[in-house]
Amino acid sequence: xAAAAAAAGTEEVPNRxxxxxxxxxxxxxxxxxxxxxxxxxxxxxxxxxxxxLKNLYLSCDPYMRGRMSKHDRPSYVPDFVPGxxxxxxxxxxxxxxxxxxxxxxxxxxxxxxxxxxxLIPNPGSLSKINHPEMPLSYYTGALxxxxxxxxxxxxxxxxxxxxxxxxxxxxxxxVGQIVGQLAKFTGCxxxxxxxxxxxxxxxxxxxxxxxxxxxxxxQDLNAALQRYxxxxxxxxxxxxxxxxxxxxxxxxxxxxxxxxxxMISQYNLEQPEGVRNLLSLITKRVRMEGFLVSDYLGEYHxxxxxxxxxxxxxxxxxxxxxxxLPGSNVMLRRFQxxxxxxxxxxxx
Amino acid sequence: xAAAAAAAGTEEVPNRxxxxxxxxxxxxxxxxxxxxxxxxxxxxxxxxxxxxLKNLYLSCDPYMRGRMSKHDRPSYVPDFVPGxxxxxxxxxxxxxxxxxxxxxxxxxxxxxxxxxxxLIPNPGSLSKINHPEMPLSYYTGALxxxxxxxxxxxxxxxxxxxxxxxxxxxxxxxVGQIVGQLAKFTGCxxxxxxxxxxxxxxxxxxxxxxxxxxxxxxQDLNAALQRYxxxxxxxxxxxxxxxxxxxxxxxxxxxxxxxxxxMISQYNLEQPEGVRNLLSLITKRVRMEGFLVSDYLGEYHxxxxxxxxxxxxxxxxxxxxxxxLPGSNVMLRRFQxxxxxxxxxxxx
Numbered sequence: 001x002a003a004a005a006a007a008a009g010t011e012e013v014p015n016r017x018x019x020x021x022x023x024x025x026x027x028x029x030x031x032x033x034x035x036x037x038x039x040x041x042x043x044x045x046x047x048x049x050x051x052x053l054k055n056l057y058l059s060c061d062p063y064m065r066g067r068m069s070k071h072d073r074p075s076y077v078p079d080f081v082p083g084x085x086x087x088x089x090x091x092x093x094x095x096x097x098x099x100x101x102x103x104x105x106x107x108x109x110x111x112x113x114x115x116x117x118x119l120i121p122n123p124g125s126l127s128k129i130n131h132p133e134m135p136l137s138y139y140t141g142a143l144x145x146x147x148x149x150x151x152x153x154x155x156x157x158x159x160x161x162x163x164x165x166x167x168x169x170x171x172x173x174x175v176g177q178i179v180g181q182l183a184k185f186t187g188c189x190x191x192x193x194x195x196x197x198x199x200x201x202x203x204x205x206x207x208x209x210x211x212x213x214x215x216x217x218x219q220d221l222n223a224a225l226q227r228y229x230x231x232x233x234x235x236x237x238x239x240x241x242x243x244x245x246x247x248x249x250x251x252x253x254x255x256x257x258x259x260x261x262x263m264i265s266q267y268n269l270e271q272p273e274g275v276r277n278l279l280s281l282i283t284k285r286v287r288m289e290g291f292l293v294s295d296y297l298g299e300y301h302x303x304x305x306x307x308x309x310x311x312x313x314x315x316x317x318x319x320x321x322x323x324x325l326p327g328s329n330v331m332l333r334r335f336q337x338x339x340x341x342x343x344x345x346x347x348x
Numbered sequence: 349x350a351a352a353a354a355a356a357g358t359e360e361v362p363n364r365x366x367x368x369x370x371x372x373x374x375x376x377x378x379x380x381x382x383x384x385x386x387x388x389x390x391x392x393x394x395x396x397x398x399x400x401l402k403n404l405y406l407s408c409d410p411y412m413r414g415r416m417s418k419h420d421r422p423s424y425v426p427d428f429v430p431g432x433x434x435x436x437x438x439x440x441x442x443x444x445x446x447x448x449x450x451x452x453x454x455x456x457x458x459x460x461x462x463x464x465x466x467l468i469p470n471p472g473s474l475s476k477i478n479h480p481e482m483p484l485s486y487y488t489g490a491l492x493x494x495x496x497x498x499x500x501x502x503x504x505x506x507x508x509x510x511x512x513x514x515x516x517x518x519x520x521x522x523v524g525q526i527v528g529q530l531a532k533f534t535g536c537x538x539x540x541x542x543x544x545x546x547x548x549x550x551x552x553x554x555x556x557x558x559x560x561x562x563x564x565x566x567q568d569l570n571a572a573l574q575r576y577x578x579x580x581x582x583x584x585x586x587x588x589x590x591x592x593x594x595x596x597x598x599x600x601x602x603x604x605x606x607x608x609x610x611m612i613s614q615y616n617l618e619q620p621e622g623v624r625n626l627l628s629l630i631t632k633r634v635r636m637e638g639f640l641v642s643d644y645l646g647e648y649h650x651x652x653x654x655x656x657x658x659x660x661x662x663x664x665x666x667x668x669x670x671x672x673l674p675g676s677n678v679m680l681r682r683f684q685x686x687x688x689x690x691x692x693x694x695x696x
Contacts, residue, residue: 076631241626260629274622278589281608281638283424288636290629 015040017115020080024068027268032068033086040117044098051102051123053092055112059140061174064088065267076292086114091129091139099123107132109139127300131308145293146174148303149261152296154182157259157289158235162187165229167248170239171212172199175261179237180209185310188235191228193244221247232256240265242273249277252284260290363388365463368428372416375616380416381434388465392446399450399471401440403460407488409522412436413615424640434462439477439487447471455480457487475648479656493641494522496651497609500644502530505607505637506583510535513577515596518587519560520547523609527585528557533658536583539576541592569595580604588613590621597625600632608638 015038024032044050067080080086090112094102102108102123110126112118120126129139141147153175154160166183168176171192180203183190191211192203203212211228218224225233225247232253238245241263248258266272281288296303363386372380392398415428428434438460442450450456450471458474460466468474477487489495501523502508514531516524519540528551531538539559540551551560559576566572573581573595580601586593589611596606614620629636
């Protein structure tokens, strides 16, 4: 009787949620967030075009760190609000819908809440998953926001040519590993940097990078780049900022391109580091250009089909490192903070 | 008899020259350079395609500071060599020629020596002056390298649109003053910064900038830019680097462009400053691109004609601040160092 009422959306079901307790400064700590008990209705408001999602996979992405801070002037995405649920990219199943494009049972990806069920008043920002035969977790990676970031940042911003020398930092990250594979697919030479030998090994053996190195083991990043790029770098896919960017600037080739996707080395610093060597932009006529994946959402379904074909033919592309953790007892691992158990797969 | 021999190039004439005594570190000092007596033959080696130039105007340009330093790895232009004559852009008259494109009496501009007469073994880098009816000094400014820099950097790199908000630093400099005029010609709103009230006044009254400010009088560059650009900046024409660039990055509009032409605030520093706020390149999707005027020399004569027409119709463009100093008893004023007398007009 209660189950039937819940299915009809007339009563509430439990809904555990992860809320931000306070704005974060410096390195996030576990108690900046809290898992709280909530409740959800499995129905949309009458007459609305909303959907209710059951969240299956939630992706913990670096840009979320920025939303945890309080900004004096508005950032490009709103700051998280203390006391409210965190939001991020995820893969979900539609359990109630007032929207003609989404029916109950559809799988979607897009911005959702860090909770079991989320009411999305305007589902226009969600993308329907057209290949539900693929493991759904891929839509938090190669087929989702990180994949679209890699695709847009590499092809549209960096404009690669066959034979280009490509360097990717944070190359074992969700975006970097796809950039490396796209670079190989395009006929480029590609080197990645990462922060552990395990990741370096993964880059060379699984993702097909020509070379990779552990930046933490390098005394002199400039010397490391000279070693891997004796002819210089045509394309730098920037995910880290700071001293790596300084070293890269010294090693760019004439008419090189730097796609600025992220600067994760800076996100937990109270005072960001200054970057020297920008004069190289002139002497080497370098184009350094930032982008946001949100500008490319209109091209998502074209991308989805291309990546699906590419993935099927290339193998590794989709079978990437982005699979759900067994269970979900580790959360926010990217920030090295274990968190409480949560009933949703967290992809980190 | 001696005069006839000199005219025929069979004997030497005196040739005062400015040589670099030592590589410069930090701020250049007068005794880093020296005026020495030399001698020149007014004839080209038999069978060569060389020309001999009588130098009329020599331009003291900021990029020359870089050539005065010793670089561990080669820069985009060779370092000056201690004991050898300085080289820079100038306007000259051909006094002997073995080259079919240049005849005696032609006026040219291009890289020449800081001396009275210069033998140019390969004159391919010189541009013949097609409008000798103009004051020749204009070819060190609006019609020469600074003009071509402004034109290429503004139109080809920044790609302005009517109504864009444009900010130019070092706006009273040889390049900046032309950028401001091109921006107004294109229908943009343009603000310039400079380092004295006299220059600020010049920007507003002579060069047609909508607004201008003295950056030395601003406690907070970010606040100054917010005041002049409440809607933000579409195009920043970068001539200075350092803290100004940091402040500009916070004030860029979405899809803004930063043309990197120079970073004069850094040229005399032994340790260049780091630039913060590069994360704005992502959040505002900004393109920051460097260029070298040397890449555009092939388009010079098209530029010369366009600027000549523009200058004739616009007035101020060519009648810019670039006229020869009366006499030439002040040299390297840009570095605040008086130098010995020299018989050539020095444009600084």
